[in-house]
Amino acid sequence: MPPMKSALRACSDVRPGRRRSALAVGLTAILAVALSACGGGAGSGSGSVFKDGFKQAPQSTGKLTVWVDSTRLPAAQAYQKAHPKVKLNIVTYDGDANGANTLQTKVDLFDRTGSGWPDVVFSAEQNETSWAVTAGFAAPLNEGLIPSSTLGNFATGALNVCTVDGKAYCLRNDLAQAVLWYNASLMKKWGYQVPTTWPQYQQLGEKVAQQHPGYLVGNAGDTFTPEIYMWASQCQASDITGLRAVTVNVTTPNCERMASLLDTLIKSGSMSKLSVFSTAFNKNEKGKVLMLPGPSWFGGAVFDTKSGLNVPKGQIGVAPIPQWPGSSPASTGNVGGGTWLLSAHSAHLKEAVDFMTWVTTSDAYQGDLAPGYPAYAPAAKVWLAHQASSGYYVGNPDPVLEQAAGQVWTGWNYGKWSNEAVWAATIDPGLTSGKTISSMLPAWQTAISNYATAAGYKVSH
Amino acid sequence: MAGYVVLLAAFGIVPTAYAVYFAFTSSGNTFTGLSNFVNAARDFRYVPAVEHMAVYLVLWVVILVVFVTGLSLVLHQLPARRISRTVRFLYYIPGALAGAASVMVWLFMLDPTVSPAASFLRLLGYGTFGQVIEPGHLAILFAMIAFWTGAGGWIVVMCGALNTIPAETIEAARIDGAGGWRIARRIQIPMLRKWIVYMVILAFAAGTQLFVEPQLISEASLGVAGRDYSLNQLSYDFAFQNNNVNYAAAISVELLVVCVVVAAVFVTRSRFFDAS
Numbered sequence: 241m242p243p244m245k246s247a248l249r250a251c252s253d254v255r256p257g258r259r260r261s262a263l264a265v266g267l268t269a270i271l272a273v274a275l276s277a278c279g280g281g282a283g284s285g286s287g288s289v290f291k292d293g294f295k296q297a298p299q300s301t302g303k304l305t306v307w308v309d310s311t312r313l314p315a316a317q318a319y320q321k322a323h324p325k326v327k328l329n330i331v332t333y334d335g336d337a338n339g340a341n342t343l344q345t346k347v348d349l350f351d352r353t354g355s356g357w358p359d360v361v362f363s364a365e366q367n368e369t370s371w372a373v374t375a376g377f378a379a380p381l382n383e384g385l386i387p388s389s390t391l392g393n394f395a396t397g398a399l400n401v402c403t404v405d406g407k408a409y410c411l412r413n414d415l416a417q418a419v420l421w422y423n424a425s426l427m428k429k430w431g432y433q434v435p436t437t438w439p440q441y442q443q444l445g446e447k448v449a450q451q452h453p454g455y456l457v458g459n460a461g462d463t464f465t466p467e468i469y470m471w472a473s474q475c476q477a478s479d480i481t482g483l484r485a486v487t488v489n490v491t492t493p494n495c496e497r498m499a500s501l502l503d504t505l506i507k508s509g510s511m512s513k514l515s516v517f518s519t520a521f522n523k524n525e526k527g528k529v530l531m532l533p534g535p536s537w538f539g540g541a542v543f544d545t546k547s548g549l550n551v552p553k554g555q556i557g558v559a560p561i562p563q564w565p566g567s568s569p570a571s572t573g574n575v576g577g578g579t580w581l582l583s584a585h586s587a588h589l590k591e592a593v594d595f596m597t598w599v600t601t602s603d604a605y606q607g608d609l610a611p612g613y614p615a616y617a618p619a620a621k622v623w624l625a626h627q628a629s630s631g632y633y634v635g636n637p638d639p640v641l642e643q644a645a646g647q648v649w650t651g652w653n654y655g656k657w658s659n660e661a662v663w664a665a666t667i668d669p670g671l672t673s674g675k676t677i678s679s680m681l682p683a684w685q686t687a688i689s690n691y692a693t694a695a696g697y698k699v700s701h
Numbered sequence: 702m703a704g705y706v707v708l709l710a711a712f713g714i715v716p717t718a719y720a721v722y723f724a725f726t727s728s729g730n731t732f733t734g735l736s737n738f739v740n741a742a743r744d745f746r747y748v749p750a751v752e753h754m755a756v757y758l759v760l761w762v763v764i765l766v767v768f769v770t771g772l773s774l775v776l777h778q779l780p781a782r783r784i785s786r787t788v789r790f791l792y793y794i795p796g797a798l799a800g801a802a803s804v805m806v807w808l809f810m811l812d813p814t815v816s817p818a819a820s821f822l823r824l825l826g827y828g829t830f831g832q833v834i835e836p837g838h839l840a841i842l843f844a845m846i847a848f849w850t851g852a853g854g855w856i857v858v859m860c861g862a863l864n865t866i867p868a869e870t871i872e873a874a875r876i877d878g879a880g881g882w883r884i885a886r887r888i889q890i891p892m893l894r895k896w897i898v899y900m901v902i903l904a905f906a907a908g909t910q911l912f913v914e915p916q917l918i919s920e921a922s923l924g925v926a927g928r929d930y931s932l933n934q935l936s937y938d939f940a941f942q943n944n945n946v947n948y949a950a951a952i953s954v955e956l957l958v959v960c961v962v963v964a965a966v967f968v969t970r971s972r973f974f975d976a977s
Contacts, residue, residue: 660923669831669836672832
């Protein structure tokens with residue numbers, strides 16, 4: 241091979257150096273253009289009218305663009321099936337789960353280009369209103385678009401995460417109150433009682449570690465671990481006190497008691513450090529879960545699913561989450577419970593409102609199909625009846641779930657930053673390397689304060 | 702040529718000018734001097750990100766230079782042309798995958814529950830994904846991923862460069878009694894100098910833009926590792942999470958300045974543009 245020729249060929253073959261950020265920006269721009277081309281957005285130009293509490297874009301016919309996560313895809317599909325005449329453009333995205341922030345990023349780009357917003361969007365997060373209202377993306381729903389009779393049927397407090405200055409800016413999809421899931425067959429076989437207090441729970445956990453090593457009474461490796469345990473323990477990690485003010489206090493006895501419980505059980509081996517959604521957990525812990533404190537959607541998303549623990553019918557029971565003695569009122573945590581937002585830029589408001597009302601309130605989806613506890617009370621009745629009659633659970637889970645729905649501690653709220661992401665980055669690596677949660681509480685305090693400050697909050701301790 | 706200029710302006714010069722404009726103005730479009738730079742540097746994520754980048758860049762550039770030069774010399778000396786060509790092609794394949802896709806491959810490689818190299822990971826004492834990606838490991842992991850995706854292209858370039866060294870020169874050295882190692886040390890590496898400098902400049906520039914690797918690791922680990930790791934991620938967070946394009950632009954401009962300065966140092970020190 242002549243040397244010069246080979247060098248030239250080598251050069252032309254190769255693209256040395258990667259232009260990653262340029263690529264990322266380029267892709268985002270292309271996506272933005274593509275989405276704006278097929279989206280139902282309308283500019284804020286002439287012809288807009290002030291109605292229903294906000295400035296509405298000129299209305300037109302055309303495809304209704306809805307964004308959902310993969311879990312809510314059946315909701316959009318069910319709507320399409322029930323309304324074959326509506327032209328629906330269903331787009332799946334990550335649903336902002338685990339603090340992914342995709343929606344805000346995209347809306348920010350659409351704001352710059354002046355088009356492309358989805359008409360209706362589902363988010364797995366509860367903090368979207370903290371930016372979507374000031375950004376002018378979320379439309380108010382209780383100013384004429386959705387009748388108060390409908391809004392009034394949502395469970396008490398369910399729309400709190402949607403409400404800013406007395407206006408509701410989203411509809412709650414589901415409630416995610418934490419309860420204690422347990423394997424009734426194993427409990428009976430080994431002669432254990434379901435614990436009602438946290439000290440009892442800890443004792444049983446230590447006993448299990450000794451008598452049946454390898455079996456679990458809980459897990460502490462999820463980004464939402466603090467929302468199950470710390471929230472239920474009334475730990476003041478995220479007490480939003482004003483539009484941009486938060487109180488953070490996690491080195492208090494309420495937090496320390498739960499941190500020490502988790503540390504003890506992790507050390508004894510009956511508390512897993514894995515995430516329930518990790519491949520390692522589903523591979524190694526199948527049949528090994530005796531108890532698992534977790535939200536109402538664990539039933540469908542962790543136990544009764546082939547992609548999860550796949551526990552057979554007739555083994556899993558539901559009990560109220562344990563309580564600390566002398567601590568009142570009874571309190572539990574909450575993990576998610578998604579929200580549906582309506583774009584204020586939508587050119588198909590009538591269809592959009594019909595869509596979001598249907599997916600949150602209809603028995604056909606929320607009652608019959610939804611994996612989690614519906615936030616809309618009449619649909620919740622139907623949903624609960626299904627759970628009871630499915631025969632999957634031991635006993636009737638309804639009273640426990642219904643009671644827990646009203647016990648979510650109100651001293652923990654969602655700000656503009658993601659507490660799940662903060663916990664994941666601050667506590668999880670330490671846990672992996674063998675540190676205790678108790679020893680990391682000060683670091684957790686600092687991290688929450690830093691992220692809250694960066695998000696524009698005034699932090700008090 | 703005209704096409705190149707148009708593209709350069711559209712995707713190079715105009716965005717850069719736009720970023721510089723943002724970096725020195727506030728959200729209300731008034732001139733703010735250096736305050737965006739100062740405020741961005743005061744953010745609690747800034748100093749750790751700079752430290753991460755420094756460690757990563759040293760690892761990445763050193764690994765790249767040493768291994769690419771070494772492997773190219775070995776490949777060049779292989780007596781069987783066909784083997785040399787095949788191996789060179791194999792090295793190049795990972796680089797043909799798009800950036801994000803090749804990182805996805807590594808997500809599987811690094812998770813002991815699904816990795817084909819699981820037994821090796823266990824041998825090192827890592828039983829879970831979390832243990833593999835603990836914060837202290839990230840710089841070396843990112844350098845490995847970047848090497849795997851980027852080195853193949855450079856090896857092809859270096860092999861091409863080695864072919865430009867006249868056979869008579871090597872022949873003469875051999876007659877004088879020089880072995881493979883001496884030929885490499887005294888003739889080939891000095892004659893490759895400009896190619897190596899060129900590689901260092903581009904690799905450094907690419908390295909400062911570290912984004913895809915930590916971002917994907919962060920999403921795959923649900924935020925446990927890799928969040929706010931690099932300056933580019935911080936810039937992204939400023940722009941899209943904190944809604945502050947001006948701080949984001951300030952960081953981009955800093956990265957640009959660092960790259961230009963480093964390139965200038967290497968070019969002048971190595972007499973890159975001297976005719977020889």
